Every structure is written in C-alpha cells, then in structure tokens.
Amino acid sequence: MEGKCTVKTRLAVDKFHQLNHEIIILRYPKSHLRLVGPSYIMQLTRESQKGSISIRLSFSQALLIKNEFRISDHTLIKQKSDNLEVHVKKIISHKRIKRVKNEFSLSYKQGSDLEVTYSIPEQLFMDKYQQAITRMVKNHKTVSTAHKQHTQTNKPLLTNNNSISGNPSKKKQNNNVRAARYESFRRCSNCDYFINKLNQCGLFSRTVSIDNVCSRFNYTKYRTYLGGGFSPR
Known part of the structure; x- marks a missing residue:
C-alpha cells in the first residue's frame, strides 16, 4: 500500500x-x-x-x-x-x-x-x-594549531640519504578518507598516524573518526610512543 x-x-x-x-x-x-x-x-x-x-x-x-x-x-x-x-x-x-x-x-x-x-x-x-558550524570551524583551527606544534616538536631528522624529496619510491599522498568496512582491522583506530586524544590523522592534519580509513593506513606490531601531550582549549 x-x-x-x-x-x-x-x-x-x-x-x-x-x-x-x-x-x-x-x-x-x-x-x-x-x-x-x-x-x-x-x-x-x-x-x-x-x-x-x-x-x-x-x-x-x-x-x-x-x-x-x-x-x-x-x-x-x-x-x-x-x-x-x-x-x-x-x-x-x-x-x-x-x-x-x-x-x-x-x-x-x-x-x-x-x-x-x-x-x-x-x-x-x-x-x-x-552557531554550531562556527564552533566546529573554530575547533578545527585549534586542533590544527596544536597538531602543528606537536609535529614540530617531534619532527624526525632527515639526511641526504633519507630525505623525503630524494626518495623516488615515496607513495603519492591520498587523503580520501572514507568509512571502514564493518569489523575491518584497517581503520583509523589501528593506524600509526591516528592521534587518539585529538581524533585526528597525524599524516593529513585533519579530524577523523576511529571508524574511518584511507589508502595510507599503516600499522606496526611494535610501536614506540613519544611522551608528552596537550589538550587544546
């Protein structure tokens, strides 16, 4: 009917x-x-x-x-x-x-x-x-500023042999974030680049969900964690 x-x-x-x-x-x-x-x-x-x-x-x-x-x-x-x-x-x-x-x-x-x-x-x-959209944009700017400070503090040293610009095998970045498949391990929450406290991708400097995923997903069995943290206000 x-x-x-x-x-x-x-x-x-x-x-x-x-x-x-x-x-x-x-x-x-x-x-x-x-x-x-x-x-x-x-x-x-x-x-x-x-x-x-x-x-x-x-x-x-x-x-x-x-x-x-x-x-x-x-x-x-x-x-x-x-x-x-x-x-x-x-x-x-x-x-x-x-x-x-x-x-x-x-x-x-x-x-x-x-x-x-x-x-x-x-x-x-x-x-x-x-009002809600203005708050969201303001929060994005706060998170982006905090993340830049974080990456500058923990920026790796580069030499002539391992510099990013000189590595021909470096993959082209693709920041097309999408929803992960149901029960798939490949998701932001398991990715090395995911910053949990900020709900943000450390590679592309953007807000993501724990259930998102992209082609640059990376996971290492043994990880080294750097100390320190911050909470943007």
Whole structure:
C-alpha cells in the first residue's frame, strides 16, 4: 500500500566535529522508480517554508532482491512492503554551503550514485545552524594549531640519504578518507598516524573518526610512543 512520501533533512555536527547532511525519506513508492539500463533511478523534490531539497539516487536493480542494502558508505535503503525507506548521512565540508540571495545553498554528488541540492532560508540557517558550524570551524583551527606544534616538536631528522624529496619510491599522498568496512582491522583506530586524544590523522592534519580509513593506513606490531601531550582549549 502506497502512503504519503515524506522527507526529513538537517545539518548536524557529530562528536568528531564533522559536519553531516542527514536525509530520511519515508514511504517512497517503488512504482515511482525509473529503470534506466541496469539501474533504478529515484528522483524526489520537496519545497516548504523551511527550504527545498532535490535528491537523485541511482542503484542496481539487482539490489532489490534484498530487504536492506547500502549504496556506498553514505546511503542505506530498506524495503517496506511496496515502499522504500532511505537514510542518507554524508560528511560534507562547510565550505560547500554558499549564500545565494536570501538563502544558503548546499550541493554535492557522489559519483553517479547520489546527487543532492539543499536550500535553506537565510534566517532559518542563521538561527539553527550558524552557531554550531562556527564552533566546529573554530575547533578545527585549534586542533590544527596544536597538531602543528606537536609535529614540530617531534619532527624526525632527515639526511641526504633519507630525505623525503630524494626518495623516488615515496607513495603519492591520498587523503580520501572514507568509512571502514564493518569489523575491518584497517581503520583509523589501528593506524600509526591516528592521534587518539585529538581524533585526528597525524599524516593529513585533519579530524577523523576511529571508524574511518584511507589508502595510507599503516600499522606496526611494535610501536614506540613519544611522551608528552596537550589538550587544546
């Protein structure tokens, strides 16, 4: 039975000081899905006094044999009889939020799987989100300054034979942080670069979750820990 489709959305700063865009779609009729080649396309637009949102999702039709499935690490889809329930939680940069006339607009996409445009009236954004985002940005700057002091204090000595610039085998840095797979050992909490007290990656100088991971994951069985620490205030 098809009911009224509803959309709930918000911006939220999590405990790791990361800005998330959260979307919940309830009772989206399967009959509204559009089949394009091997994939289903879900398109939805909603407008109200609280703003507007446009969502486009794409997923393989083979996934509909499951009662519950994920699209990448950001979207969970559940089947409820003849309807779909969709949960999106995407980490975004506050720099993606742009002021356009009398509103704030946010646009992002994840490959061909997800495309979102979200607009919020200026006054609502200022009342509901501005303070939390400002605190988050201030915290990032505090952590970044503290980390620079930490790395300068513990900076290794380089010689002509082991200098970074002279090492042709050094891997190209890739700081594309993503969610680790369920129960995978390869995650930030087990990485040598992870600074636990700061919830930060010491290699890329950015805030991460213990359940994140990137291609530069490194783990040594025997580690040497340097003394000292700090708590930015």
